[in-house]
Amino acid sequence: MAQAFELLFRGDAETWGIIGRSLAFSFFATIFSIIPGVPLGVLIAWKPGRGKRFAASFIHAISAVPTVVVGLFVYSFISRSGPLGFLGFLYAPAGVVLGQFFLATPLVISVTCAGLEALDPRFRETLETFGASPLRKLTATLREAKSAILASVVLAFGRVIGEVGVSTMLGGNIRNATRTMTTAIALDAARGEFERALSLGLVLLVIAVVINVAVSGLGHHER
Amino acid sequence: MNGKALYSCEDLSFAYGPGQPPALSIPSLRIEEGQCVALLGPNGSGKTTLLKLFNGLLPESGRGCACGGTLLFRGESLVRGGERFLPRSLRRDTIYMHQQPYVLSGGVARNMAFACGARGLSGRAAAETAREALRLVGLEALAGRRRRGLSGGEAQRLALARVIASGAGILLLDEPTAGVDAASRDRIAETLSMLARKGATIVFSTHEPEILGGVAGRIISFERGAIVGDVGR
Numbered sequence: 064m065a066q067a068f069e070l071l072f073r074g075d076a077e078t079w080g081i082i083g084r085s086l087a088f089s090f091f092a093t094i095f096s097i098i099p100g101v102p103l104g105v106l107i108a109w110k111p112g113r114g115k116r117f118a119a120s121f122i123h124a125i126s127a128v129p130t131v132v133v134g135l136f137v138y139s140f141i142s143r144s145g146p147l148g149f150l151g152f153l154y155a156p157a158g159v160v161l162g163q164f165f166l167a168t169p170l171v172i173s174v175t176c177a178g179l180e181a182l183d184p185r186f187r188e189t190l191e192t193f194g195a196s197p198l199r200k201l202t203a204t205l206r207e208a209k210s211a212i213l214a215s216v217v218l219a220f221g222r223v224i225g226e227v228g229v230s231t232m233l234g235g236n237i238r239n240a241t242r243t244m245t246t247a248i249a250l251d252a253a254r255g256e257f258e259r260a261l262s263l264g265l266v267l268l269v270i271a272v273v274i275n276v277a278v279s280g281l282g283h284h285e286r
Numbered sequence: 287m288n289g290k291a292l293y294s295c296e297d298l299s300f301a302y303g304p305g306q307p308p309a310l311s312i313p314s315l316r317i318e319e320g321q322c323v324a325l326l327g328p329n330g331s332g333k334t335t336l337l338k339l340f341n342g343l344l345p346e347s348g349r350g351c352a353c354g355g356t357l358l359f360r361g362e363s364l365v366r367g368g369e370r371f372l373p374r375s376l377r378r379d380t381i382y383m384h385q386q387p388y389v390l391s392g393g394v395a396r397n398m399a400f401a402c403g404a405r406g407l408s409g410r411a412a413a414e415t416a417r418e419a420l421r422l423v424g425l426e427a428l429a430g431r432r433r434r435g436l437s438g439g440e441a442q443r444l445a446l447a448r449v450i451a452s453g454a455g456i457l458l459l460d461e462p463t464a465g466v467d468a469a470s471r472d473r474i475a476e477t478l479s480m481l482a483r484k485g486a487t488i489v490f491s492t493h494e495p496e497i498l499g500g501v502a503g504r505i506i507s508f509e510r511g512a513i514v515g516d517v518g519r
Contacts, residue, residue, distance in 0.1 A: 111349075185388035188343050193404035193452055194377035203400065207391055 067261035077239075078259055082266055085243040088156060089224040092163030096219055100168045101212055104175025105204060119176055126169035130228030137162045138232050154235035159243070162229035167219035174218055178211020179204065210281045217281070221274040225267060289318030292456065292487055293340055297355035300335055304350055309335045310511045312355075317489065322482040324498055325491040326515075327508030333491035334385070335511075337458045339364065340489065341382035342372045381454035385461040385491075387445030393432040394425065394444055401448035419451040420444075422480070424473045439470030446474060450481070457481065459490035463498060475501055 070078045107118045139145055141152040141161065152158035186207060190200045205212065223229075227245040234241030236250060244263040251260035293316070300310040310332040317323055325333040338344040342364055345351035357364045359380075362373045390397050398416035402408070407415055420426045423443040428436070436444060442462065449457055462478070463471040471494075478501045482488055492498045499505060507515035 111346075183388055185384050185386070186390075188338075188382070188384070189388045189390075191343060192341055192377075192380075192382040193401060193448075195400075195404050199400075199403060203390065 064261060066258040067265060070258055070262040071265070075259075075262075078262055080239065081242055081244055081247045081263060084156075084241075085224060085245070088159050088163060088230075088243060089220055092160045092223050093167050093216060093220040095160070095164045096167035096171050097216060100171025100215070100219070101175050101205070104172045104212075104215070105179060105201065107172065108176045108179035119173075122169050122172045122176070126173045128169075130166060130226040131232065132228075133165050134162055134229040134232035137165055137229070141233070153233060154237060154241060156234070156241055158233035159230050159241055162233040163223040163226065166226060166229060167223050170219045170222055171215045174215030175208070175212050178208045178215065181211070182208055214278050214281045217274055217277045221271065224270055289320065291316055291358070292319045292321075292360060293317040294358045295356065298339075298357050299352075299354045300332075300339060300344065301352040302349075304352055306352075308511055310339070312336075312513055315506075315513065317487075320485055320487055321504055322478070322486075322488045322502045323490070323504045323506060324495065324502035325489065325506050325508060326493075326495055326499075327491075328493075330510075331508035332511040333508055334460050336508075337382060337460050337489065337491060341380050341458050342370050342376050343382060345370050379454055380456040380458060381449050381452050382458040383445050383449050383460060383462060385464050387441060387448075389433050389436065389441050389444060391433055394420070394429050394436070397444055397448055398429075398451055401451040405451070405453045415451050415453075416447075419447040422450055422477050423447045437467075439466035442466050443470055443473060446477060450477075455485075456487040457489070459488065461491050461493065463492065463494060471497060 103122075107115055107122065110118070137158070138153070140147045141150060141158055142148055143153070150157070152161055182204075186204075190203055195203065225245060227249060230236070230241070230243045230246045231249070234243065234246065236242050236246040242250075244267055248260045248263050248267075251257065251263075295312050295315040298310065298312040298315070299308045301308045309330075325336065327333055335344065339353075339357060340359070345353040345365065345368065351368075353365050353368050355365075359373060359376055362371075364371055364373075364376070390400055395416075398420065399412060401419075402412035402415050405415075417426065417429070420429060423446050425440065425443050425447060428440060428444075431440075433441075442465075446459075446462060449459070459478075463474050466474070475497055478488060478490070478498070482501065482503075488502075490498065490502075495505065502518070504516070504518035506513055507517075
């Protein structure tokens with residue numbers, strides 16, 4: 064354990080490189096997932112009728128799909144023989160970000176949708192009675208549900224930073240290129256080199272605690 | 287009754303779900319432009335349902351509401367084939383205020399900006415409209431107050447200020463003095479009287495005929511979804 068701390072505190076380049084890469088991949092995947100995720104969450108929450116229930120259930124289901132299944136799905140598209148093979152994303156950072164994007168997006172949609180549905184029904188009636196334009200409705204709703212939306216983003220980041228299936232399948236765990244905290248932990252543990260695995264595990268633990276505190280704080284703010 | 291019909295209902299019935307007992311059943315009702323009407327009755331007597339129907343908030347799409355009969359707004363039907371139909375002028379000219387209004391997060395200023403923005407006002411015109419509306423309800427000193435810092439009475443008066451700032455001429459108010467202190471109640475009654483004198487059409491529900499009955503020129507009494515009295519037509 065002491066050596067694990069030492070790796071972190073003496074600024075081991077490889078360890079910090081892995082941490083930085085993991086954070087960067089997850090950051091970009093989460094940011095990209097907001098672009099379709101939040102509007103789709105709003106759309107599903109606002110859509111009246113039966114289609115809404117089906118869409119919400121479907122998104123909820125796919126947000127729980129195991130990461131290796133998502134990895135396999137994306138792999139079939141970006142592998143050399145796949146329809147997007149020409150992009151060269153496989154075993155490259157872009158492939159990991161793309162896979163994590165597909166992991167994060169359903170979660171952003173699902174949590175945003177749930178947050179909007181939890182808004183007071185008088186809020187929507189207020190927007191309606193004032194004759195608010197669709198754009199004004201959207202901006203007012205995003206503002207009113209900002210805690211839920213932020214929580215969806217934080218949760219999505221938490222899901223992708225801690226996943227291992229997508230990073231392994233699409234990134235290939237290549238040193239100094241696509242190796243992330245989780246794939247490095249798996250590799251080092253398999254080799255019996257526990258110092259770096261433990262140090263990276265500690266970092267993931269801290270991230271998990273920060274994410275939980277953030278989500279809990281956002282929920283409290285919402286009340 | 288020789289004024290211009292604003293709302294007219296014939297055999298209007300409304301239930302919140304198939305097979306549920308009707309929340310409202312009105313054989314005939316006519317409300318004219320410029321009237322100030324109080325809807326009186328116990329909880330669950332259909333007052334809120336009628337106000338929401340008047341504002342086009344009901345029947346809600348996809349919720350399985352059952353609406354029958356005729357409901358006209360300035361001669362145009364608000365319900366077609368059991369679904370709501372919103373003439374353009376309905377949203378522009380009418381506004382509904384909840385019994386416990388929803389105050390948008392961000393405080394008094396944002397709520398007023400929202401109301402003015404919905405009317406298409408911005409900049410100095412919006413600021414002046416907001417200031418005047420807040421002055422009318424006695425909240426001009428609270429323009430910088432956050433939502434959490436508002437009492438129940440202040441939130442109610444803020445909602446009334448939003449309604450005024452929206453510029454709608456037909457106000458549909460659901461128990462505007464419910465749960466507020468005496469000072470707020472008097473201020474709201476005073477504001478409604480002033481708006482009625484200026485020619486606004488006001489339809490409001492109330493449990494307090496002794497306070498707001500004096501504001502209204504007409505009092506319609508409800509019981510279990512039916513009209514049981516109509517005084518001052």
